[in-house]
């Protein structure tokens with residue numbers, strides 16, 4: 001398969017590097033990372049190891065079978081515009097948050113699959129990416145159900161050794177992941193604490209209320225996500241990733257814009273006061289820093 005990975009930062013470099021073990025891959029990212037990959041290959045370290053030599057560029061090629069989108073959520077619109085110039089059979093978002101697939105579909109003629117990824121990745125320096133945890137990639141039609149295209153992409157991912165599930169319930173999976181990210185990311189970013197400080201600490205009820213509000217918003221949209229499932233998920237993930245710095249806390253500590261609009265912001269207008277407050281506080285910080 002010819003795959004273009006748009007957004008070769010942490011996750012894109014890892015997934016693109018793994019796909020390159022089996023497929024023709026082009027990483028689209030920024031210099032100096034792209035230049036380093038072209039010159040010396042991409043080194044994968046940590047939970048997976050190896051050196052691969054995918055193509056690497058700052059713009060997409062004219063044609064690919066599949067585009068895997070791994071930019072931060074606030075760059076999705078720009079990614080869609082740039083990928084519109086590429087003749088594609090399909091696109092797949094592995095981003096966190098909700099609404100990325102819809103944004104891509106506004107620009108692309110090719111069908112856009114939904115994805116949810118629990119692999120962990122960190123770009124160490126140009127040309128070097130660390131796998132901080134082998135997880136799973138769930139993918140499927142963004143409206144749910146099955147499709148031959150999702151099966152084909154799933155088979156291609158599995159052949160490259162990526163742990164992959166082709167799922168017929170992507171909307172439920174994405175909302176459940178949203179509940180987890182809504183409950184963990186903004187509270188840990190605002191309090192500057194590791195994920196494990198939430199389940200037994202003073203912000204426990206904030207975490208649980210944010211996840212519960214997301215479950216309610218999901219059900220209002222016809223997605224079957226019981227409160228108990230969302231609460232069990234957020235508590236399990238916070239425990240399993242107890243020592244993690246959440247991606248939003250990392251963004252805040254580096255003075256970078258966060259994905260709050262596509263996480264807590266998605267339900268902020270939904271009679272969801274805890275998410276509305278979390279989103280407002282993170283946005284206030286972004287505004288003060290001149291990031292929005």
Ligand SMILES: NC(=O)C1=CN([C@@H]2O[C@H](COP(=O)(O)OP(=O)(O)OC[C@H]3O[C@@H](n4cnc5c(N)ncnc54)[C@H](OP(=O)(O)O)[C@@H]3O)[C@@H](O)[C@H]2O)C=CC1
Nearest residue numbers: 007008009010011012029030070071072075095096120121
């Ligand atoms: N890292 C992880 O472990 C996981 C991440 N995710 C999700 O995956 C997505 C990506 O996260 P992550 O990899 O950490 O983020 P990164 O910021 O590390 O990677 C995104 C990369 O895309 C680049 N980029 C953005 N726009 C363009 C463009 N127009 N042309 C070329 N390159 C571009 C960015 O460059 P620049 O910064 O210079 O703009 C950056 O290098 C997020 O939605 C995140 O929530 C999901 C699961 C795990």
Ligand SMILES: CC(C)(CO)C(=O)C(=O)O
Nearest residue numbers: 184241244245246247248
């Ligand atoms: C699961 C969790 C909360 C792990 O840190 C995450 O996805 C993130 O930090 O964005």
